[in-house]
Amino acid sequence: MSYIILFAGLIATLALSLIMRRRSAIRDIAGPPSPSWIFGGLGVLFLLQGDHQQLRAALNVGFTAAAVRQYQPIFEKVAQTISEKLEYSEVASVDMCPLLSVAAFDAISEVVLGCPTGNLDADFVKINLEVMHLSSTQSASQILADALTGLLPKWLRRQAVNLPTKSLKLIRTQTSLATKEGRRAVREKIEAKRQGLDPNDDVFSLLLNSEDSRDSLSSEDIAGQTSIIMIAGGETTANTLAFGLVELARDPELQDSLRAEIHAVLGTGRHNIAYDNMPLLNAFIKEALRMFPTVPFPERVAVQDTIIPLSEEITLNTGQRTDRIPVRKGQLVLLGIASYQRLESLWGDDADKFRPSRWLDGTVHQGEAIGPYANLLSFLGGPHTCLGWRFAVMEMQVILCELLGKFSFSLPVDHVLRIRFAATLQPVDATGNKGTPLCVKRIL
Template identity: 35%
Template structure:
């Protein structure tokens, strides 16, 4: 038997060998140092603190793009070179045109495996294509008709809870939105995707909700130099060693993540076992997520089969991606509407008119077609996704030598003008969703303003030269083969929530607690300036005009 010190020494030797090999490989690549970029004051962590530890999400990155252009050179950890992009044509080439040739970086995949398991967000190449092909029917437009009443039921339960709070406070009260949105979307995801009740809104004893509370801010907000360096080293050591380290290292961050994943897997197993008992044979026409997963698990065809571990990984992936990102975006939508009363009133008027129209034709509730007809609601959602994306950037790595085209000619350090950038296999790329979503060349001179009306301009899309993203040229849901598989699910859920929330209540900033910042974690969530470290969005709510008698 080997003692711990011997194993640790062996691991260190292997690590140093791999790091040396990777550094040598890096020296042989095409250099991107001719590109302009910000100064770097640390060989160990490079410019990474300006991205992952900024008080304001993408604040430094926005300044870089304004100063150096939409393609620039930044330094990563251990002296590495990173190509930072916000150029539309470059991003379209990487995510759409090139297929799987630009894969996720090791660091991005490790973080995916930590918080979601080795599911769809972790998989690459043919494995990803097969998993996505199996899962796609669960997110078909026709399935959303079944989900809509469940989304509405959860939304109404939330408004009932808020109404009780407001009445106790004399007709007006402060609601902390991020925690309520997390509970709401967790319950909605459970009931629609898994036919499972988390009962978060009823203060049920959900261990998953308990271990998830503040997990992401605790783990990824304001990462220290040590954390940034530790995460960077993942790219230089073999995967099996990364797995062992993450399994045994006793840091507070990893302990919390391991506790969450243990509970997420326990819940996933319970849901799977219950579904199998209640539905031992899944009918061929069943299209909900749970049915699709179980059917794939029992398949005899290797092309359509998900083994037990893959099945669990898809479950834990949707538990995270299916509620946390939606919660953040809905919170941001309420924040912007609270700060723009005319927009809030305009949306409320549209909602009430749609409900009147439905009642006039004899329908008690809005249909999917009604949601699609609500142009201002769609504009509010699109503008929120553009202005307040849940992801700052996507990390990719070139799988082969390639040439990335640019939509805007760029001047190098020597003054030469270039229209493309040669990259070598292994080149790390940071594609900035947040900065692309704010480019004035794409969105106009008012790109830094939250203005839903831009999406009501029928000629607006015609003015945009490069198509990117699955919704209105916005990059927030990703684009290409790895775009968010559940984007229709998320849009329908958020629209349904906003319809009930805006119809029932009026929202305003809380005096003295209205300085909300977009905080960079794995996702961008609201935090209160001066009280950072946990997600927080307090809003003052009161019954909306003429809505006191609404159900």
């Protein structure tokens, strides 16, 4: 981990400090994130400025606090499925990563498309799970080839998208199957409405039926989001949960306290559980997001010349001191989120320690709010702030309550956890592959 932080510190801390001093700086570098050349299409992540604002405002209808509350029963069902799988597992230690990936995919399929995974096209399901694992299975040369392709001039990149590399082939197929599946889901909802059936509570139904979005969103706009939502919402949530479970397995005392809070709340009944009113659970989620931001270094291309103001002066290699960095239009800026969230100057001497109590004892960094949740940048900030952050928080709340309420987690004797950065931040096991093997014991 320290390598990642050092790397980030070298190339990107500057860019982050800036956001802290003047929040609007992030808006001046609001250009497209680098993978836009691969995906293209209609996905909200890849649009810019006016087009982006308009589409995002319309899509937001499916991601408000009120909308997300309606999805709670689906998250609970998905969480129970993980429990059932754990119950029947007979191995000494269970790799939680694949279970969490499948759960995250199930949650998105049902909440967004309104369709359980079992009813989706089998090739679409398979390709999505492959894409979720793409960044953890790429060789060093594949990563380098993709990164270099991203640096080609725009006209050449348009052609390069069709290169037969493993990652480009996978992403092309995922985008095309996702759009097909999204169109099918939209068609079925329109047909159900024509037949006078009540609309469901899924995101696409809300978008098709809400007064706020139906005039500004075409069916094709909605279907066109399927690919990016599947990708943006899957591995991100699954990896945060996986890192969090390892921290719980390391700290039996923390696990007991969290379980006591969960039992106290669940003991009062399983209906309409007020997950937001569980202080330790929410502190735990914030700490997992702070320590393990799954998108640790998002990239931006400046849309105009701008000045990035720094919170502290730095010395340039010319010896000159400065508190600002000029950025030219078109220049690439890396946002060192992982560094920002471990800066000792902001989070204290124990910034590198997993300590959820910092969110409860008043020692947490208070400053200008720069992200949508808990003053963290894990969901980014500015115009491209994660659209699904409330969705992700509730999904994590529900899954943690279900798992911790019923099981205890401990580290296997030969436990090794390394952290890899390959597009997302991933837990890696002793074999060098993505994985978090944990000993899991039923307690209730």
